[in-house]
Amino acid sequence: FFSDGNVVHVSGEVNPLDDVSVIETELALADLETVQRRMEKTARQLKTGKAEYKEEFTELEKISKLLAEGKKPSPSPLVLELQLLSAKPCIYVANMDEDQITNLEDVPFYSEFIKYAKDNHAEVIPISADLEVGLLDLSEEERNEYFDVLGISYESGLARLVKKSYALLKLLTFYTVKGPETRAWTIQRGTKAPEAAGKIHSDMEEGFIKAEVVSFDILEALGSFNAAREKGEVRVEGRDYEIEDGDVVLFRFRA
Template sequence: MEAGIIGLPNVGKSTIFNALTKSNANVSNFPFTTIEPNIGITTVEDERLIELGKIFRPEKLTSATVKFVDIAGLVRGASKGEGLGNKFLSHIREVDVLVQVVRVFNDDSIVSTLGELNPINEIEIIDLELILSDLEQILKARERIINKAKSGDKDSQEKLVILDEIRDHLNKNRPIRENELLLSKISESDIKNYELHTAKSVLYLFNINDSVSTDVIDTLVKFVSEKKKCDSILLNAKLELELSELNNEEKEKFRKEYNLKSGINDLVKKVYEMLNLITFYTVVGNEVRAWSIPKGTTAKTAAGKIHTDMEKGFIRAEVYNYNDLIKYRSEKILFERGIIRTEGKDYIVSDGDIIKFKFH
């Protein structure tokens, strides 16, 4: 599962991507610096993993990860192929959630494709282009089944009702995600098959600097919360990129000195939640490792996350939770108290489970 970083050109997408992944995606002062998407992996900061390290004292701690995709900048008219519109939309199709970077900082040395600083307009432009793209896909899907529906095919008739609801909603210039009832009627497979971009969750990332006033920030946060029904996060992309180039000791010293939280860590954690991921842990040899899986994953499928042979040869899972270990600080005590339990292939893994898999 992956998150796509989207936005207009020159809003700071690649800068944020580089800060997230410590990559070197091209960052320049002109539109369409990014053409093909950059793909990177970033680790998830995990306090529980650090605590497990204190208990087990392994040689290696391995964090869970999240995949980010830096997608080419969109311009007005992208749904009709303007700029890199078709490429942009095809790359959005592949990701599971969206992070829209919105420029809130003023810097005359960085070209604005709007010709002015207007964060709300940025948000509305991208929403409109995605709405128009979705509407085009829905009308095509409708054409494919309308004759079967008219001939009495019940499955086609049921699909047509949903398609018409989606069409009518989009015609009001409203993203699908704003209508929870409508969204509940659309399956994950339909979202993929119909390529419905506005059904995906969006996190608005306001790219700020020290000169941005609290009034401006409050207005934007309120706008996306009330009008767009979405969460937002503040981040100084330029500062985060500079910090990402320091070693951990220098970074912590700088943050403490200026009382700075890690916006990057907050972003990663928020995206992790949006992707509906949970974490389980394994302790094998000299390594304690965190693994990410979707909520609702069975023990057998979770074993396959580690290795396909473990899923194929699954016998059972020995399970206890992080909270129990923190309480008693010893696997031996957990065993003596009967807290370590044996679970079968259909057990639904819980966040924070520590699992030892048995397999052929």
């Protein structure tokens, strides 16, 4: 979104909407190649006379037509199987200069870009990479003082990107503690305790007995798992428990 004489834009001018159009065209062309290869394979299988191949070929034709028209195919088992790039969830990172990030309403193309993203069910994260590089050597206190002077509330662009990505992909993080070692594990929302244990080791899922659970915030405040247990903050959960974001879990299982 920013203009800088030291940064040469391929088209000679800054227009984020044009940039997105170019990228999405390239993704659609790549997807078309994927679909066409699958159509060639399915066309050969049509000779078997099986109805499933006829249905698949018909769906592939519809997907191909949508891509050729610059439209995104809706998620379906076949679209997901093909892993089409243009059908995946999308986040746009809008890079700006320091003045722009504090006055988003005055940034050229920004309001139009927000509307475009909303119409296409996408997220937009405004960041100022130049500003963040300049803040790397400052302490957290110094950064907060700087933002107070600017009169803005600002969270790291990387942190916001990670949070948005996790939300968009329906992911969460849980933790395990063993002695001085703490590990973070990423799983899908809705994952039950035995499956989460299986992310660590398959034996833990097969021999699952129970999960002892405490939230990260409580554990941080009390200092240790044993202290949390003494305060009655550790819950015992069974097979049907769905792991929540920020859970610290001790799995009990048969070896």
